Amino acid sequence: YQYNFWDKEMRPHRQSLIAVLFVPLFLTTLLMWVCLSIYWGSLVPSSSSKPLTVTVTNLDVGGEFGAGVIAAIQIANQAKGNTIKWLFDSNIESVNDSRGLIVEEKTWGAVLITPNATAELENALRLGTNNYNAQNSILFLYASARNQITVNSHIVPPVLAVINPIIGQLAIQHTETFLQSIVNNTEALQTALKCPQCLASPFGMTSLDIVPFDVPEATGSTMVGLIFLLTFTFSIFQILRVTGLTIGGHLRLTSALIFRTISSLSAYLIMGLSYTLVNLAFGVPMSRCFGHGGFVIYWLLNTCTMGAVGLPMESLFTIIGLKWAGYFLSFWIIVNVSGAFSSFEIMPSFYQYGYAFPFYHSIQGARTIIFGTKNHLGTNFGVLITWTVVGLLGVYGGT
Known part of the structure; x- marks a missing residue:
């Protein structure tokens, strides 16, 4: 604590700021332009939009x-x-x-x-x-x-x-x-x-x-709530990573992979149940279309959603480490949101990539369960499970 910022003795430390401060700020600014451009672009009318x-x-x-x-x-x-x-x-x-x-x-x-x-x-x-x-x-x-x-x-x-x-x-x-x-x-x-x-x-x-959006609380279930669900999934990964480092170092590769698979899927199942119960507690109906079975179906949908967004993150972070986790989390949220919250007919054709991403199918499935819209649950679960399997394969390969 004996130098001023511009003292010559501080020169090496000032130069270190380029790597620890200015480069991350530049990358964050670049990420902001990329992510917000993707999202704002989904809201801009385009000549490729269909009436x-x-x-x-x-x-x-x-x-x-x-x-x-x-x-x-x-x-x-x-x-x-x-x-x-x-x-x-x-x-x-x-x-x-x-x-x-x-x-x-x-x-x-x-x-x-x-x-x-x-x-x-x-x-x-x-x-x-x-x-x-x-x-x-x-x-x-x-x-x-x-x-x-x-x-x-x-x-x-x-x-x-x-x-x-x-x-x-x-x-x-x-x-x-x-x-x-x-x-x-x-x-x-x-x-x-x-x-x-x-x-x-x-x-x-x-x-x-004839099929009204008559449950205001369902705005969370079909829109913003999925962003929270993804961030909770990221938090789960960080918790499981600590337990994996604690126990995984003592296990053979096969046992370590089995442990990571069971622990991740079990955590998603429990947290999916918790997310479903929160929706139920705030009056989101789940029995209009499938009776009492609607609760179980919605629970499984939320569990598969967490697997579909969580395991790809886990596989990527296993390969590149947590240094870039914050950047990818922001990008992962934006690309999912941009291709899911609105209708493809009124967005530029670029955003039809959303048909293959988890959020779109989670939202569509939730609308079927909550409001009784057209049933696409077979396709919805199929896409979410595919993302989950791909994420697991990535975890296995990265490990």
Whole structure:
């Protein structure tokens, strides 16, 4: 404690800062640019993004309203820069058919012009029916549980932005035409006035979320919670590494590998159970789709997720050591998050790598268990187990 920083005796120590301070800062800055560029890039609209599909069906056969809506949507479909691709499906015969398309993830939404929409309005005007419900003219179906961010940002607003003006314009035209047709018929006008909504708002739309993202707590299960799960997995590796160094030095290679395999998988099984119980404690439902078995399935999904993200880290650190652990952990989190939190249709095609990464399949599996979305659990478990096996092989090879 006898020198100032710029004393000549401190020169060797100042030079050592290049290796111990400036080089790590440079690498950290470089990693920041790489990782944040990957994540922010997943949020930027791209020319390679695909429009999201919404199915339109006219069940108002022969009605002016149905024909008018279809004609207006066809015009809107030709506009450049649409984020929605309207598909006209004449094979749909009922609401259940449209529900099936959405649940099976063949379309993001469905707009149905209900049967006899025009005829029901005209009958209400002719008979003076005051219980006419204009909101039954069009039914808009979607499933926010498939991906609440995509649906609430890229499906519902664009669909409403197209359909609502069409409804408003057709309503004005219909009321104007009707009033002109009875201008000299006082009795018909008095009868029509018994149904004021038939003149003021003759058409409307009802929106129905058929598979709603109705559990706010599940945001953790299907998004941010997985980041925590990965960091906990990293902590487990550090604990197991200490025990491995303590015991492994006294074991033969075969026994050491068996010990590492059993200890890692057992730790993931226990921590996976703990993570599942935390979700259950905060009200995340697990019995909607598979009954009481949903808890066990979700537990196994979380266990496989920890194996899929943990064992590849363990294998890499076995080879390169813990010096670079912090850098790889940041990169591993970012590449998993960027390819999983949003929908591939609205991201640049580069991010389709997410189909092969653990987070995407963990999130998709969790949505199936919690909300009852389309079942991809076979594929989800298959990919997660593959990553686990690859990680184990890496551990064996590195050891």
